[in-house]
Every structure is written in structure tokens, then in C-alpha cells.
Amino acid sequence: MTRLIQNSTFRLFKNKSNRLLFTCYPTCTHAKLSNLTRSSIEYSNIEGEKAQLKMEKSTSKTIVLTGYGGYDKLRIEEWPIMKPGKDEVLVNMRTNSINFAELMARQGLYDGSPKLPGVLGMEGAGIVTQLGEDVTNLKVGDRVICIKMFGLWKEFATVPAEQCFPMPDAMTFEEGVALPVNYVTAYHMLFDIGNLRKGKKVVIHMAAGGVGIAATQLCKTVPNVTVFGTASAVKHKIIREVGVTHPIDYRTQDWQTEVTKVAPDGVDIILDPLLGSDATKAYATLKPLGKVIHFGAANMVSGPGTNYFQIAKTWWQTYRPAILSMMPANKVVAGYHMGHLPQEPIREAMVDLIALYNEGKIKPRIDSVWSYEQIADAMAQMHDRKNIGKVILTPYDENNITPKT
Amino acid sequence: MTRLIQNSTFRLFKNKSNRLLFTCYPTCTHAKLSNLTRSSIEYSNIEGEKAQLKMEKSTSKTIVLTGYGGYDKLRIEEWPIMKPGKDEVLVNMRTNSINFAELMARQGLYDGSPKLPGVLGMEGAGIVTQLGEDVTNLKVGDRVICIKMFGLWKEFATVPAEQCFPMPDAMTFEEGVALPVNYVTAYHMLFDIGNLRKGKKVVIHMAAGGVGIAATQLCKTVPNVTVFGTASAVKHKIIREVGVTHPIDYRTQDWQTEVTKVAPDGVDIILDPLLGSDATKAYATLKPLGKVIHFGAANMVSGPGTNYFQIAKTWWQTYRPAILSMMPANKVVAGYHMGHLPQEPIREAMVDLIALYNEGKIKPRIDSVWSYEQIADAMAQMHDRKNIGKVILTPYDENNITPKT
Known part of the structure; x- marks a missing residue:
């Protein structure tokens, strides 16, 4: 008989005669090893009973940021697995993602970048x-x-339980990880x-990116919305399929000129992840009661390293609205940063988004x-x-994302 | 038999023997006058037929702004009645109103103040x-x-037909004139x-004023909205009746302190007609995703005349948001000025507002x-x-607003 033991703490060691043994709490103290794989141990315990122990790794593969700067500042290390706090759960991550925030954070440009070395x-x-001992709304084995x-960016990470959302059965880990940042951002x-x-008329920059595709899909849930989307020409076919009405090649065309040709009175909403002169143009392209929402500073990032000239230039080119001139213009200017939001509006958005996913109205697009x-x-x-859609990471190899049960 | 003749052009004159006669086009050229009142003439025409002519005034009582400054810059004059353009109608105004905009415009502080002498x-x-010859959606006699x-501010004014909205039968001229600026402003x-x-939680300044009461009534059309309203203590009973949850006496209390006691995380919407240090406080009192809407500069007006020190001080005390700092704060800053809006959003709002009036959900409050x-x-x-509610003007006396038919 083979018993399956999960969630035990164990330690491998060698005895004086160089034989591999292990201790396992609470099941046994010493046992005879019969088979060892990456994830399980078959052994005979003291009573001679055959058993299988699912190994619980004591370390977690982790992408560590060792300094602010280029790609070389990121290293793969084994970090200890932390015990979840009272209101937390430990999650075996099958997928993670890259957001523009992480590109900026790597350069130390992101408000809220972790301290070094950090994750x-x-x-x-x-x-x-x-x-964690106070968690009641989740159980071991839940897909979240x-x-x-x-x-x-850890194989095993602790997460506050209220920041975990159970996944619908039909949703893959690749889709699931693509939902929060891009879709909640676009939703808010x-x-x-x-x-x-x-x-209404909406301008979406980087329409082939994660937020861009999410925003385009969400625009299509509302009748008769016109979407202007910027992307390089090679991506136009795809963003058109997603729902962009007027694709604009930002490399060869001035987006403001192209938008104004179709909408001479201006547009209702502009999502601006760029800042700099594009932000200033966006403000000018709004119709009365139009809303520009700034949610990134992609124009500050010009290469893999930190370019202070580019940062200064972008800052300099970004307009600074004066309240007295905003009034006669009827303009609405917003800053958005999901990372600084309290949980409540994020939860509200996630509940709505998972419902939209179940209705088939949104579907995250995976780039790679x-x-x-x-x-x-x-x-x-x-x-x-x-990329066209979400860039996904996994601590495993890409064929082993969904564990075999 | 007495015939009623409307919309004729006529002229009174005296003949050589000092007798009062008049010419009237197209009905008659000379006629014998039998009775003359301010608004009608009874006469016998050439055929001896008795007739009554409703006088059409050739001049219009008008409040004229003769210069920018104090109350003495406003004079009552008789100005010629203009012929409506193709898309216009001529309206006999029974009521007008005063908005804060007119107080500022009188001082030349309002963007879009008329040229002098102006109205x-x-x-x-x-x-x-x-x-006007192209007008089809209105007819003579419509209450608008x-x-x-x-x-x-004219007894007879020309108005583009698309800027006229037929009034429900139950609505008085006093209520009608109180609807557009305050309610459309609050609605948008x-x-x-x-x-x-x-x-949601909303802060409404000058809650006993026209926009304040409109905004409070509109807040009450949405379930479970908390309204903080500032007004001097003597007005608290009334604004509470209108729907303010937490009245704040801005003369003796710091509104930000009082709001924060009840809503330590901040509020969702602040309507700011003040600017200056109150605007800066408003920005700071928003919760994430909160929206501050600036729609006036009452703090710039300190007395009946133009006070340049007060204007400069208000300007100086008003914050100027930086986009990069708005992002982590998740703040939304808007300027609003109904006078600079195109007609479309105003019409949309008016249609909704008249429907809300008919449903009994809003009712303009007349101050005087x-x-x-x-x-x-x-x-x-x-x-x-x-004032508590709308301040109304009439070219007539207040007992003669609704003409006897």
C-alpha cells in the first residue's frame, strides 16, 4: 500500500555510513528511501509500510533584482519559502507576468520599487x-x-488572501495571470x-500591449464605441481583429493628426501610458468633458538602462495643467496607478472582470x-x-505550467 | 366685434390738430383710437369695425453692463428688439436669473464676459x-x-432655437429659469x-446656493450617497432638509477637518467653486480614484469691486497638479465651465433633468x-x-411674471 503524505516537513541527510536518510515530521522520524524524484519520495517507514511522500520544497526559485539598471541586474536564485502570515496563503506560482511597471522598476523609476535585493x-x-491560520475563504488546492x-516572481510566494481570486475552471494559468494588472487598469x-x-471615441496607445488589448476588449462591451489604437504597422491586422476601429502607425504617422482627421472636435477618452509630448498632445485632443488618463511614463524608458536625459526630456515635455485654464476648456486630467490603490476598487473590478470572462466578453491574449x-x-x-498581448513567465518550463494531477 | 391682432408693426403719432393716431401694418394705415393701455390698443378702423391690437413693443427693457466693476456699472435701458435670425426665436422673457458667473463677469473676471456696453x-x-424662418421645432406661444x-437680461431676447427647451405645463417660469445653469452644471x-x-461620498461647497441645492438633489437620486455641505450655520436646517447629510459651517469650522473626521480615507467627489486654498485642500481630501471638479473662483471675489490682491492671492494659493505625482495618488482633476460647452451635452442633460423634474425627483428652490x-x-x-436657492430677476414686477391669458 502506498500512502500519500502531503505538507510534511522533511530533511534529507546522510548517516555515518554515507547512506541517504531523511526525517519527516509528523509521520516518521527515520525511514528507508526507495525512490527519489524531484517531487516525491517513495520509502518504507519503520513499520515496513510503503509510502510516498510528496516533496515540499524548502526553497523557491526566485528572480532577484540585485540593483537598478539593465537586464543583468536580474538573477535567478533559490530563496527560502516563507510561512504565510495569519491572513496570507502560500501559492505555488505556475505563471507570472511582466508589466511595464517591472521594466521601470528594474531601472528604479517606479514609485514603489522594492528595496534591493528584492523581487x-x-x-x-x-x-x-x-x-494562514485566519484564512477561511480559500482552501489548499484552489487555483487562484x-x-x-x-x-x-517566485515559485512559492506568500500573498494576502484578500488579494487572491479563485479562477473559473475554464481559465488557464496563462489567462489568469494576464487578467489583473492589464484588465483592472483598463477597467478603472x-x-x-x-x-x-x-x-464615445477613445484613443488607446500601445494598442497591441497588455493594457491596450484589455482596453480595446472592454470598449467593445459598450455599443458603438470608436477606438483609435496606436501600434506599429505590422500589428495593425491583429489590433483590428481585437476591435480597434482606426489603427495608427505611431512610427510613421502623427497620432494626433490622424485622430483629428476622423474626430475634428476631439475625443472623449485618451489612455496615455507615455507622458512627454504625447501627454501634452493628448490634453489638446480632448473634446469638452473629455478625459485624459495618464498611467505610465513609457517615454522615459528609451533602452535597457537608465537614461537620465530621456527622463528629463519626458518630464520637461509633459504639460502641467493650470486649474484656471482647465475650467473654460472643460478638461478632465487623471493619474492612475493600480499599485497604489486600496483593495476595495481592485476587488470590485476583478469580480466584474471574471464575470465578463465567463460571459465570453473578454479573453486575455497571450503573446509568449x-x-x-x-x-x-x-x-x-x-x-x-x-509583444502582442501578455508576456508570461513561469518558474517551470512552458510545457509544465499546469501540474499533472 | 373685437378682433385680436398680434405681431403687427405699428407707430403712434400725433396729427396737426394734436390728435393721437397710429399706423399699423398690415391691418390698417390710419385708425381712430378708442382705448390705450400699456399692452393693447382698442380702436375703430376705417370700416368702423372695432378692433383690439396687442401692442408689440419696439424696445426691450434691458440690464446693460456699462463697464467692469461694481453694481453701479449696471443700468436699465430700453434697447431695440432684434429680429430673430434664421435659426433663432424671439422670446419674451418672464424671468431671468443671477449666477455667480454674472457676478464675476460684471468685474470682467469671467472668461467670455461680453464686450461693453453689453448684456x-x-x-x-x-x-x-x-x-426665425428655419425654425420648425417651436411655435409662437411656447413656454420655453x-x-x-x-x-x-432683456425683456425680449433672441435665442438660437436649439438652446430653447419647452417647459412642462406644471413648471413655473421661476422654476424653469432655475434649471439650466445650476442643474446642468451639477448634472455634468x-x-x-x-x-x-x-x-459614494460627496463634498458640496455653498450647499445653499443654486448649484449646491441642485447637486444635493441630484445626489439624492442615487442610493446611499453621503453629502457633506458647507453653508453658514443659519442655513443648516434648510440644507439638511434638501438632503445634506453633514452640514459644515465654513465660517467657524475647517471643512477639511470636519470631512476627514467622518471620512478618514477621503471622499469620492468634491465640487469646488472656490479655488485658492480650498482647491488645494480639496485635492488632498480625495480618496484614490476620487474626483475634484473646479467650476468657479468664488474666492477671487471679495467685494462688489475688482480686488486684484484677492485675485492674485487666490491664484497663488491654488495648487497646480503635476502629472507624475497624480499617478501614484490616483487623483482626477477636472475643470468645468458650462458656458464653454457645445450644445450636445447640454441638451442631453436638459432632457434628463426635465424627466427628473416630471418624476418629482428634483425641484428648483427659489430664494427670491x-x-x-x-x-x-x-x-x-x-x-x-x-440666498438659499435661486435668485430670480424679472423685467416686470414680481406679481406679473406669468402673463394673464
Whole structure:
């Protein structure tokens, strides 16, 4: 008979005669090893009973940020697995993601970048493996989406239970991890700040990126919305399929000129992840009661390293609205940063978004999946704006994301 | 038999023997006068037929702004009645109103103040007396609410037909004239920019004023909205009746301190007609995703004349948001000025507002009615913040607003 023992603490060691033994709490103290794999041990215990022990790793593969700067500042290390706090759970991450925030955080440009050495990663999807003592709304084995202000690029990460959202059965770990940041960001910007209603005109920059695709899909849930989307020409076919009405090639065309040709009176909502002169143009392209929402500073990031000239230039080119001139212009200017939001509006958005997923109205688009070891290439994919949809990471290899049960 | 002749052009004159005669086009050239009142002439025409002619005044009592400054810059004059343009109608105004905009415009502080000598007045309610040749949606005799970027403080004013809204039968001219500026302003700020939804917390300054009462009533159309309203203590009973949850006496209490006691995490919407240090406090009192809407600069107006020190001080004390700091704070800053809006959003709001009036959900509150000749006292009533609700003007006397038919 083979017994399956989970969630035990054990330690391998060698005895004086160089024989491999292990202690295992609470099941046995010493046992005879019969088979050892990465994830399980078969052994005979003191009573001669055959048993299988699912190994619980004591360390977690982790992408560590060792300094602010280029891709070389990221290293793969084994870090100890932390015990979840009272209100936390331990999650075995099957997928993580890269957001623009992590590109900026790596350069130390992101408000809220972790202290060094530290761990980035705002999203994860995986399996709950351990519960903090006060957690009642989740159980071991639940498939969950996790949101945390960094610290999730880990094979095993602790996450506050209220920041974990059970995944629908049909949702893959790749889809799950693509939902929080991009879709919650797009949701808050369009529906809370932008107050998107039928017939409105929306400009979406980087329309082939994670937020861009999420925003386009959310625009399509409202009747008769016109979407202007910027992307390089090679991506136009795809963003058109997603729902962009007027694709604009920002490399060869001035987006403001193109938008104004179609909408001479201006547009209702502009989502601006760029800042700099594009932000200033955005403000000018709003119609009365139009809303511009700034949610990033992509123009500050010009290469893999920190470029202070580019940062200063972007800052300089960004307008600074004067209240007295905003009044006659009827303009609405917003800053958005999901990482600084309290949990309540995030939860509200996630509940709505999971419902929209179940109704088939939104579906995260996956660009590519990379192992932790490929982090530099994965980041370059995003930085060079090659991606169409979400760039996914996994601590495993890409064929082993969903564990065999 | 007495015939009623309307809309004729006539002229009174005396003949050589000093007898009063008149010519009247197209009905008659000379006629024998039998009775003359301010508004009608009874006469016998050439055929001996008795007739009554409703006089059409050739001049219009008008409040004229002769210079920028104090109350003495406003004079009552008789100005010629203009012929309506193709898309305009001529309206016999039965009521007009005073808005804060007119107080500022009188001092030359309002963007869009008319050239001198000019006519203020953004709202009117009255009766259509003449149609431009292309007007099809209105007819002579219609009771209408008029909105125009100044020029309505006239007994007879021309108004673009699309800026006239037929009044429900139950609505008085006093109520009608109180609807556009205050209610459209409150409507756009709360429902378009503010995206007011159930359970939100709102700060309304000058809660006993026109916009304040309109905004409070509109807040009550949404479930479970908390309203903080500032007003002097003597007005608290009334604003509480209108719907303010927490009245704050701005003269003896710091509104920010009082709001924060009840809502330590901040509020969702702040309507700011003040600017200066109150605007800066408002920005600081928003919760994440909170929206502050600036729609006036009452703090710039300290007395009946133009006070450049007060203007400079208010300007100086008003914050200037930096986009990069708005992002982590998740703040939304808006400027609002109804006078600079295109017609479309105003029409949309008016349609909704008239529906809300018909449902009994909103009811303009009238503070007081003043004749044109009392304009200085009427303005002082508002400037000194004595009013609770709308301050109304009429070219007639207050007992003759609704004409006897």
C-alpha cells in the first residue's frame, strides 16, 4: 500500500555510513528511501509500510533584482519559502507576468520599487499550498489569481488572501495571470474615471500591449464605441481583429493628426501610458468633458538602462495643467496607478472582470511564455514592443505550467 | 366685434390738430383710437369695425453692463428688439436669473464676459413671440427655458432655437429659469465627470446656493450617497432638509477637518467653486480614484469691486497638479465651465433633468424674485451669500411674471 503524505516537513541527510536518510515530521522520524524524484519520495517507514511522500520544497526559485539598471541586474536564485502570515496563503506560482511597471522598476523609476535585493512581479496564477491560520475563504488546492505590489516572481510566494481570486475552471494559468494588472487598469480607467458610454471615441496607445488589448476588449462591451489604437504597422491586422476601429502607425504617422482627421472636435477618452509630448498632445485632443488618463511614463524608458536625459526630456515635455485654464476648456486630467490603490476598487473590478470572462466578453491574449531563466529576453520582448498581448513567465518550463494531477 | 391682432408693426403719432393716431401694418394705415393701455390698443378702423391690437413693443427693457466693476456699472435701458435670425426665436422673457458667473463677469473676471456696453444673463424663461424662418421645432406661444452665453437680461431676447427647451405645463417660469445653469452644471459634474454611483461620498461647497441645492438633489437620486455641505450655520436646517447629510459651517469650522473626521480615507467627489486654498485642500481630501471638479473662483471675489490682491492671492494659493505625482495618488482633476460647452451635452442633460423634474425627483428652490431695477440688491443677495436657492430677476414686477391669458 502506498500512502500519500502531503505538507510534511522533511530533511534529507546522510548517516555515518554515507547512506541517504531523511526525517519527516509528523509521520516518521527515520525511514528507508526507495525512490527519489524531484517531487516525491517513495520509502518504507519503520513499520515496513510503503509510502510516498510528496516533496515540499524548502526553497523557491526566485528572480532577484540585485540593483537598478539593465537586464543583468536580474538573477535567478533559490530563496527560502516563507510561512504565510495569519491572513496570507502560500501559492505555488505556475505563471507570472511582466508589466511595464517591472521594466521601470528594474531601472528604479517606479514609485514603489522594492528595496534591493528584492523581487518584482505584481501578478501570479497558481495553486494554494498552505493557509494562514485566519484564512477561511480559500482552501489548499484552489487555483487562484494573485495581485501584489511586487514580490510574486517566485515559485512559492506568500500573498494576502484578500488579494487572491479563485479562477473559473475554464481559465488557464496563462489567462489568469494576464487578467489583473492589464484588465483592472483598463477597467478603472474606462469605466470609473472615463465613464465610458455608448457612442464615445477613445484613443488607446500601445494598442497591441497588455493594457491596450484589455482596453480595446472592454470598449467593445459598450455599443458603438470608436477606438483609435496606436501600434506599429505590422500589428495593425491583429489590433483590428481585437476591435480597434482606426489603427495608427505611431512610427510613421502623427497620432494626433490622424485622430483629428476622423474626430475634428476631439475625443472623449485618451489612455496615455507615455507622458512627454504625447501627454501634452493628448490634453489638446480632448473634446469638452473629455478625459485624459495618464498611467505610465513609457517615454522615459528609451533602452535597457537608465537614461537620465530621456527622463528629463519626458518630464520637461509633459504639460502641467493650470486649474484656471482647465475650467473654460472643460478638461478632465487623471493619474492612475493600480499599485497604489486600496483593495476595495481592485476587488470590485476583478469580480466584474471574471464575470465578463465567463460571459465570453473578454479573453486575455497571450503573446509568449518564458521560463524565469529567460527573463532578459522576455523583458526585451516587451521593451522593444514586439509583444502582442501578455508576456508570461513561469518558474517551470512552458510545457509544465499546469501540474499533472 | 373685437378682433385680436398680434405681431403687427405699428407707430403712434400725433396729427396737426394734436390728435393721437397710429399706423399699423398690415391691418390698417390710419385708425381712430378708442382705448390705450400699456399692452393693447382698442380702436375703430376705417370700416368702423372695432378692433383690439396687442401692442408689440419696439424696445426691450434691458440690464446693460456699462463697464467692469461694481453694481453701479449696471443700468436699465430700453434697447431695440432684434429680429430673430434664421435659426433663432424671439422670446419674451418672464424671468431671468443671477449666477455667480454674472457676478464675476460684471468685474470682467469671467472668461467670455461680453464686450461693453453689453448684456449679461445666461438663463431665461418666457414665451416665444417670433420664429426665425428655419425654425420648425417651436411655435409662437411656447413656454420655453433658454440658455445662452450671456445676452438674456432683456425683456425680449433672441435665442438660437436649439438652446430653447419647452417647459412642462406644471413648471413655473421661476422654476424653469432655475434649471439650466445650476442643474446642468451639477448634472455634468456629478454624472459625467464624477461618475456618481451608490454609496459614494460627496463634498458640496455653498450647499445653499443654486448649484449646491441642485447637486444635493441630484445626489439624492442615487442610493446611499453621503453629502457633506458647507453653508453658514443659519442655513443648516434648510440644507439638511434638501438632503445634506453633514452640514459644515465654513465660517467657524475647517471643512477639511470636519470631512476627514467622518471620512478618514477621503471622499469620492468634491465640487469646488472656490479655488485658492480650498482647491488645494480639496485635492488632498480625495480618496484614490476620487474626483475634484473646479467650476468657479468664488474666492477671487471679495467685494462688489475688482480686488486684484484677492485675485492674485487666490491664484497663488491654488495648487497646480503635476502629472507624475497624480499617478501614484490616483487623483482626477477636472475643470468645468458650462458656458464653454457645445450644445450636445447640454441638451442631453436638459432632457434628463426635465424627466427628473416630471418624476418629482428634483425641484428648483427659489430664494427670491427681483425686478430688473433691483439688480444691485439682487446681486448683493448672492454675493453676500444670503440666498438659499435661486435668485430670480424679472423685467416686470414680481406679481406679473406669468402673463394673464
